Amino acid sequence: MQIIAIDAMGGDYGSAPIIEGTLQALNEREFKALLVGKKDVISSQVPLKFKDSIEIIEADDVIEMTDAATDALKRKESSIYKAVELVRNKQANAVVSAGHSGATMSLATLRIGRIKGVSRPAIATLMPTATSGKYSLVLDVGANVDSKALHLFEFGVMGEAYVRDVLGISYPKVGLLSNGEETSKGNEITKEAYKMLKNLPSFVGNIEGNNIFDGSVDVVVCDGFVGNILLKTSEGVADSISKIIKKNVRKSPLAITGAILMRKVFKILKKQVDYAEYGGAPLMGINGCAIISHGKSNAKAVKNAIFQAINFSNSNINKDIEEILKELKDDISSQKE
Amino acid sequence: MQIIAIDAMGGDYGSAPIIEGTLQALNEREFKALLVGKKDVISSQVPLKFKDSIEIIEADDVIEMTDAATDALKRKESSIYKAVELVRNKQANAVVSAGHSGATMSLATLRIGRIKGVSRPAIATLMPTATSGKYSLVLDVGANVDSKALHLFEFGVMGEAYVRDVLGISYPKVGLLSNGEETSKGNEITKEAYKMLKNLPSFVGNIEGNNIFDGSVDVVVCDGFVGNILLKTSEGVADSISKIIKKNVRKSPLAITGAILMRKVFKILKKQVDYAEYGGAPLMGINGCAIISHGKSNAKAVKNAIFQAINFSNSNINKDIEEILKELKDDISSQKE
Numbered sequence: 001m002q003i004i005a006i007d008a009m010g011g012d013y014g015s016a017p018i019i020e021g022t023l024q025a026l027n028e029r030e031f032k033a034l035l036v037g038k039k040d041v042i043s044s045q046v047p048l049k050f051k052d053s054i055e056i057i058e059a060d061d062v063i064e065m066t067d068a069a070t071d072a073l074k075r076k077e078s079s080i081y082k083a084v085e086l087v088r089n090k091q092a093n094a095v096v097s098a099g100h101s102g103a104t105m106s107l108a109t110l111r112i113g114r115i116k117g118v119s120r121p122a123i124a125t126l127m128p129t130a131t132s133g134k135y136s137l138v139l140d141v142g143a144n145v146d147s148k149a150l151h152l153f154e155f156g157v158m159g160e161a162y163v164r165d166v167l168g169i170s171y172p173k174v175g176l177l178s179n180g181e182e183t184s185k186g187n188e189i190t191k192e193a194y195k196m197l198k199n200l201p202s203f204v205g206n207i208e209g210n211n212i213f214d215g216s217v218d219v220v221v222c223d224g225f226v227g228n229i230l231l232k233t234s235e236g237v238a239d240s241i242s243k244i245i246k247k248n249v250r251k252s253p254l255a256i257t258g259a260i261l262m263r264k265v266f267k268i269l270k271k272q273v274d275y276a277e278y279g280g281a282p283l284m285g286i287n288g289c290a291i292i293s294h295g296k297s298n299a300k301a302v303k304n305a306i307f308q309a310i311n312f313s314n315s316n317i318n319k320d321i322e323e324i325l326k327e328l329k330d331d332i333s334s335q336k337e
Numbered sequence: 338m339q340i341i342a343i344d345a346m347g348g349d350y351g352s353a354p355i356i357e358g359t360l361q362a363l364n365e366r367e368f369k370a371l372l373v374g375k376k377d378v379i380s381s382q383v384p385l386k387f388k389d390s391i392e393i394i395e396a397d398d399v400i401e402m403t404d405a406a407t408d409a410l411k412r413k414e415s416s417i418y419k420a421v422e423l424v425r426n427k428q429a430n431a432v433v434s435a436g437h438s439g440a441t442m443s444l445a446t447l448r449i450g451r452i453k454g455v456s457r458p459a460i461a462t463l464m465p466t467a468t469s470g471k472y473s474l475v476l477d478v479g480a481n482v483d484s485k486a487l488h489l490f491e492f493g494v495m496g497e498a499y500v501r502d503v504l505g506i507s508y509p510k511v512g513l514l515s516n517g518e519e520t521s522k523g524n525e526i527t528k529e530a531y532k533m534l535k536n537l538p539s540f541v542g543n544i545e546g547n548n549i550f551d552g553s554v555d556v557v558v559c560d561g562f563v564g565n566i567l568l569k570t571s572e573g574v575a576d577s578i579s580k581i582i583k584k585n586v587r588k589s590p591l592a593i594t595g596a597i598l599m600r601k602v603f604k605i606l607k608k609q610v611d612y613a614e615y616g617g618a619p620l621m622g623i624n625g626c627a628i629i630s631h632g633k634s635n636a637k638a639v640k641n642a643i644f645q646a647i648n649f650s651n652s653n654i655n656k657d658i659e660e661i662l663k664e665l666k667d668d669i670s671s672q673k674e
Contacts, residue, residue, distance in 0.1 A: 130577040142516060145524040179479060179565035187482040187562045209569030213577040225524045226563055228516035232546030233567045237574040240467040240550040244609055248602040255602045261595025265585040272581055 001031055002313045004306055005092035008037035009062040009079040010099015012295040018098060019045045021302025026053050028303070031310055034092055036083040037062070057082060062099070065295060069102030073110065080104055084111050087288045094289035094309035096280065098297040105143055108283050108290040115318050117325035120144050121285035122155045122224070123292060124162060125231065128273045129215045136212050137163055138220040139284060141227035149192035152176070152221050156197050157324050158284040159219035165315040166282075166308070167218075174200060175207030175217035177226065182206065189223070197221070199328050199335075238273060279304030282312060285321070289313050338368055339650045341643055342429035345374035346399040346416040347436015349632040355435060356382045358639025363390050365640070368647055371429055373420040374399070394419060399436070402632060406439030410447065417441055421448050424625045431626035431646035433617065435634040442480055445620055445627040452655050454662035457481050458622035459492045459561070460629060461499060462568065465610045466552040473549050474500055475557040476621060478564035486529035489513070489558050493534050494661050495621040496556035502652040503619075503645070504555075511537060512544030512554035514563065519543065526560070534558070536665050536672075575610060616641030619649060622658070626650050 006022055008015050015037060022033050023046075035042050036057045046054055061078040063071065075081060080099050084107040086092035097104045101123075109121050122140035129136060139155045140147065147155075156174050163172045176194055178186040185206055186194060197203045204217060209230065212220050222230070249255045259266070271277060279301060280293035289312045293305045343359055345352050352374060359370050360383075372379050373394045383391055398415040400408065412418060417436050421444040423429035434441045438460075446458050459477035466473060476492045477484065484492075493511050500509045513531055515523045522543055523531060534540045541554060546567065549557050559567070586592045596603075608614060616638060617630035626649045630642045 128577075130580040132581075145516060177566060179482060179562050187560075190562075209566045209571075210573030210576065212570060213573040222566075223524075225516050225527075226566060229514060229546045229559075229563060230566060230570045233549060233570050234546075234574045236547030236550040237571045238578065239547065240465075241575065241578055241606065241610075243467040244469075244606050245602060248605050249599065252601065254598050258595040258598025258600075258602075262586065262592050262599060263595075264589065265582055265592045265595075268585050269578065269581050273578075 002094065002310045003032040003034060003092045004309050005034045005036055005057075005083040005086040005095045006306070007079045007083045007095070007097035007099050007104075008035040008042050009059070010097045010295075011293070011297055012065070015041055015045065017297060017299045018302050020299035021297070022054070022306065023047070023050060024299055024303040025306040026050060029307065029310060031306070033306075034083075034086055036086070037079045057086070063103045065100055067100060067103070069100065069106050072100070072103035072107050081107060084108055084290070087290070088112050093313040094291065096291045096293060096302070096305050096309050098280070098293035098295055098302065098305075101292045101295075104290060104292050105283055108286050108288070112286045112288045112290070115285055115287055116322050117329065118154055118158070118285035118321065120147070120151050120154070121283050122158060123281050124159060124284050125281040126278045127212055127234070129213050131215045132272055134215050135278065136215070136217055136220050138212065138222065138227055138230070140222065140224035141231050141281065142224045143283070144224040146225070147189065147223040149189050149196060152189065152193035152223065153196040154285070154325065156200055156203065156219065156221045157328065158321055159221060160200065160202050161317050161320045161324065162282065162284060163218045165317040165320055166311050169218055172202050172218040173204045173216070174202045174219040174221065175204050175211060177220050177222040178206035178208065180206065181208060193221070196332055199331050276301035277304065279308045282308060287318065339431065339647045340369040340371060340429045341646050342371045342373055342394075342420040342423040342432045343643070344416045344420045344432070344434035344436050344441075345372040345379050346396070347434045347632075348630070348634055349402070352378055352382065354634060354636045355639050357636035358634070359391070359643065360384070360387060361636055361640040362643040363387060366644065366647060368643070370643075371420075371423055373423070374416045394423070400440045402437055404437060404440070406437065406443050409437070409440035409444050418444060421445055421627070424627070425449050430650040431628065433628045433630060433639070433642050433646050435617070435630035435632055435639065435642075438629045438632075441627060441629050442620055445623050445625070449623045449625045449627070452622055452624055453659050454666065455491055455495070455622035455658065457484070457488050457491070458620050459495060460618050461496060461621050462618040463615045464549055464557075464571070466550050468552045469609055471552050472615065473552070473554055473557050475549065475559065475564055475567070477559065477561035478568050478618065479561045480620070481561040483562070484526065484560040486526050486533060489526065489530035489560065490533040491622070491662065493537055493540065493556065493558045494665065495658055496558060497537065497539050498654050498657045498661065499619065499621060500555045502654040502657055503648050506555055509539050509555040510541045510553070511539045511556040511558065512541050512548060514557050514559040515543035515545065517543065518545060530558070533669055536668050613638035614641065616645045619645065624655065
């Protein structure tokens, strides 16, 4: 049975959605939850019937969103520090946090450590596509800027392992995000990464921004600077379309009636693009499992992040990443000789 | 009166939409059109009443979309080569082409030459925002990969000059696209560019991907690799949303009725995000004016691209760019001393 450490204090809406999400997860699947945070705040929210499956770990400090990530290492009484330590000390298999993502990332990287062969951990996020239930995993979306070619190559290996081992896609396709599909396209770094990624059987070559959403690949490899921009750009476009529709619907009673009749369709659309449906963003490349959730996570998002952590921990992903990286790096260096 | 050279043969749909767009433009504004291409193909499409405002320039070769951009310099009988030469030889003020954009870009850069102080020309494109009639100008969107900080700085100066001199925005705001708003965010190149851009009074600092569409800035500065990806990503998101809506509407007669009642709203949305409404993408930084239009341009897009060329040529933009760059570069180098 997996043991999941959950930072009960992080998140924009306090402990309520985190604890509610944990209870929902426990109603659906079997695992042990370690809720880390202020005991008096947490215990009142946990019904008696969960007393065997939930343990509360006291932590009386909270890293706020406005705090510097660099402080995280010093504040050893914080909920996220203690939650990460549980994984480091093998008292938990995974940590889930909707708190300060920079703090989670640096603590997980420095305290839990990297998988052998991984130069830099990367944050991976699932993006919805036009096909219901089909996602593409984009990494890195913000852990690293100024990635080198080797880092992009490692992101490709880690992303492939995630969609195969955790999401169960038997023959994943990995694409390298570029400014055109032709081999000649790219910047200096992606062109070099292209040559290394060719050693990965699942690599399909360069892809363009629109391919993230058309289901042509399962994994999208990019630098964290680019990944962050494409994430925010996508949000911006979707928001903007929604605003234009709403504003213009309000102007006409006919359109209002139309929107009411289309309500079910808009609901499906909303569900299909809702991050709460798939949970959080795994931090790939650490010697354990850390799921970074959106600060605005509701109970459903927390529940799904916990499920991600369980699926991740049930899989053989970290061992696979280590082995594949070793094998491919041997291949690459023998090609150079 | 402005003289506009128009590549009549480029574009995915042949000469028809190009010539039709030219005629529409002539019906609305006064200028001289030089249609460059196969005389026998063009002349049959030009009604007699336009004989004073249109001149046909014979060119019997066409650079196809599948041809290499590097061939463009050698094929001196091609319509785009001859159209660019008209600007080089001061027989035209501007060139408009919906043909091979790489060919247009390299010919315009190499044959017309760069403005003094400009290291690299950039392609600028207008992106729609949630507010009707408000756009943000993004540059570079593909002319350059691996831009240096100095290039990004120059893009900022050129973009500002365009929205002020050509679009008539008196107090433009220029933002640098980054992975966060804080000054500490960015990659090596954008952090260095930030320091230089601070010398531009209209510079508002780092912006994020979603700010492209919320109207918070008029100019978005980025490297061409990033610009291309954000353009394609935006298209991908919009396409994907439209597909999800259409697919689910079809499943329910109620939703179909709703969609019919909302038709006007969808029409407004479509118009607001339609590139044909604003024309093409100016190639900024050359000693003249070149408007690069979408290969799929319809007559309206061609008409608006011609209007862009006229407005550009009526303005003082290139002189302004030269002067502002000189002034600011003097400031920057005196700061370094």
